[in-house]
Amino acid sequence: MSYCGPMEITTRQWIDRIASSLGVTSPSDDEVEQLLSLAAVAAHASDRTAAPVTCWIAAQASMDLNEVLVIAQRQARELEG
Numbered sequence: 001m002s003y004c005g006p007m008e009i010t011t012r013q014w015i016d017r018i019a020s021s022l023g024v025t026s027p028s029d030d031e032v033e034q035l036l037s038l039a040a041v042a043a044h045a046s047d048r049t050a051a052p053v054t055c056w057i058a059a060q061a062s063m064d065l066n067e068v069l070v071i072a073q074r075q076a077r078e079l080e081g
Contacts, residue, residue, distance in 0.1 A: 009016035038072055045076035
């Protein structure tokens with residue numbers, strides 16, 4: 001099955017639906033914002049494809065998202081020189 005374009009559901013509805021399907025709790029609105037910030041840092045520091053993978057790595061690290069964001073921002077600043 002291939003992706004066929006945007007659906008008629010909101011971002012929150014998608015998040016809740018996929019979380020339920022996977023048997024996990026949906027992230028809070030604050031957590032979603034933190035993840036989007038983390039993804040933005042990764043996408044601007046590297047290729048856009050780094051964004052979802054960085055979020056996956058953050059989940060594997062089991063760290064507070066604020067901590068991960070600070071680390072990612074530090075890494076991005078170091079790359080800027």
